[in-house]
Amino acid sequence: MKVAIWIIAVCELARVLQNMVQIIEIARGGKSRDNAYSEFVKSLKMSDKQFVERILNEFKEVEE
Secondary structure, eight states: OHHHHHHHHHHHHHHHHHHHHHHHHHHHTHHHHHHHHHHHHHHHHSOHHHHHHHHHHHHHHHHO
């Protein structure tokens, strides 16, 4: 019984640590998250052809 309680306690501790890391990342990543949102909205305003052309151009720039 004691072993089961210890295993549960360790699992709960791991979950608390994971949640803390996620909350810290959310607090730090405000600017990048806002940038991602704005890029997503921009992509909605484009046609499919324009979106694909833009992505292909970005891939070409990365390769060079």
